[in-house]
Amino acid sequence: MNCQGLWGTSASLALRLGQAIFSTASLLFMCLDVEFYSYTAFCFLVTIMGLVIPWSLTLALMDAYSVFFKRPSRQPGVMSVIVVGDWVLSFLSLAAASSTASVTDILITSHSCRAKLCSRYQLSAAVTFLSWFLSLASSLFNLWLLPSL
Amino acid sequence: MNCQGLWGTSASLALRLGQAIFSTASLLFMCLDVEFYSYTAFCFLVTIMGLVIPWSLTLALMDAYSVFFKRPSRQPGVMSVIVVGDWVLSFLSLAAASSTASVTDILITSHSCRAKLCSRYQLSAAVTFLSWFLSLASSLFNLWLLPSL
Numbered sequence: 001m002n003c004q005g006l007w008g009t010s011a012s013l014a015l016r017l018g019q020a021i022f023s024t025a026s027l028l029f030m031c032l033d034v035e036f037y038s039y040t041a042f043c044f045l046v047t048i049m050g051l052v053i054p055w056s057l058t059l060a061l062m063d064a065y066s067v068f069f070k071r072p073s074r075q076p077g078v079m080s081v082i083v084v085g086d087w088v089l090s091f092l093s094l095a096a097a098s099s100t101a102s103v104t105d106i107l108i109t110s111h112s113c114r115a116k117l118c119s120r121y122q123l124s125a126a127v128t129f130l131s132w133f134l135s136l137a138s139s140l141f142n143l144w145l146l147p148s149l
Numbered sequence: 150m151n152c153q154g155l156w157g158t159s160a161s162l163a164l165r166l167g168q169a170i171f172s173t174a175s176l177l178f179m180c181l182d183v184e185f186y187s188y189t190a191f192c193f194l195v196t197i198m199g200l201v202i203p204w205s206l207t208l209a210l211m212d213a214y215s216v217f218f219k220r221p222s223r224q225p226g227v228m229s230v231i232v233v234g235d236w237v238l239s240f241l242s243l244a245a246a247s248s249t250a251s252v253t254d255i256l257i258t259s260h261s262c263r264a265k266l267c268s269r270y271q272l273s274a275a276v277t278f279l280s281w282f283l284s285l286a287s288s289l290f291n292l293w294l295l296p297s298l
Contacts (some may be wrong), residue, residue, distance in 0.1 A: 039255065040251065040254050041251035041254070041255075044251075091243060094240060094243055094244055094247075095243060095244070095246075095247035096247075097244075098243075098244035098245075098247050098248045099247045099248060099250070099251035100251075101248070102188075102189065102190035102193075102248035102249075102251055102252050103251050103252065103255055105189045105190070106188065106190075106252055106255055109189075147296050
């Protein structure tokens with residue numbers, strides 16, 4: 001079984017790169033200013049993105065290695081760790097994205113953020129949702145693989 | 150295969166009843182006052198709980214029927230609908246719970262909610278997290294059943 005999207009294929013590599021790019025973008029939009037430090041939700045987002053970025057970069061490197069050099073080795077133990085890790089990180093990303101979106105909404109309604117800052121927060125929330133979606137897709141693809149191992 | 154937690158067993162009935170109770174409690178904590186109407190995150194929570202309550206009550210009734218009267222009929226089509234529905238509702242509950250929690254946090258920090266109201270919002274968020282957790286458990290149990298059908 002080697003359909004696209006599974007661990008070790010080029011589609012999976014693309015998913016991982018997408019996750020890394022979107023989560024880095026989210027972190028940058030949030031951190032170009034130090035004001036995020038005063039809101040719990042934004043600190044949560046920064047923490048989670050700090051976990052997602054190394055995770056997706058590592059898996060992207062391993063995917064790239066198996067795409068370009070050899071067939072991937074899919075041991076059930078390793079696959080379980082990857083599926084559970086993706087799973088937990090996708091839940092955490094969703095929680096961070098929705099917290100950020102709702103706090104930004106409150107800040108906009110109460111006119112308590114400076115010009116351009118609120119739109120950066122909005123962009124950050126949107127990009128985090130994209131990263132959540134890609135991470136969920138990776139997780140579902142690999143979950144499908146588990147019973148066949 | 151008839152292990153506990155799967156569709157049509159008493160453990161599944163207990164999970165469904167727990168979901169219904171927690172989501173009703175969350176709705177009540179939020180709606181005893183009409184002030185929730187001014188925050189997008191709280192409106193979102195009320196909408197999602199309005200979807201989760203009838204869904205879990207219906208499935209609890211169907212579970213009770215198969216527990217007390219006959220063995221459950223597990224057709225792949227019906228099971229897929231149940232798994233996907235649980236899935237989507239669990240993501241939506243998580244998003245609603247984390248939005249509510251972060252908005253409540255902001256309100257408490259800025260001292261902009263009246264006495265006792267903030268603690269009600271906090272309770273509502275906590276109970277929504279519990280409902281999300283039970284709904285995720287149901288969904289995982291039933292997902293495990295799918296490949297064997």
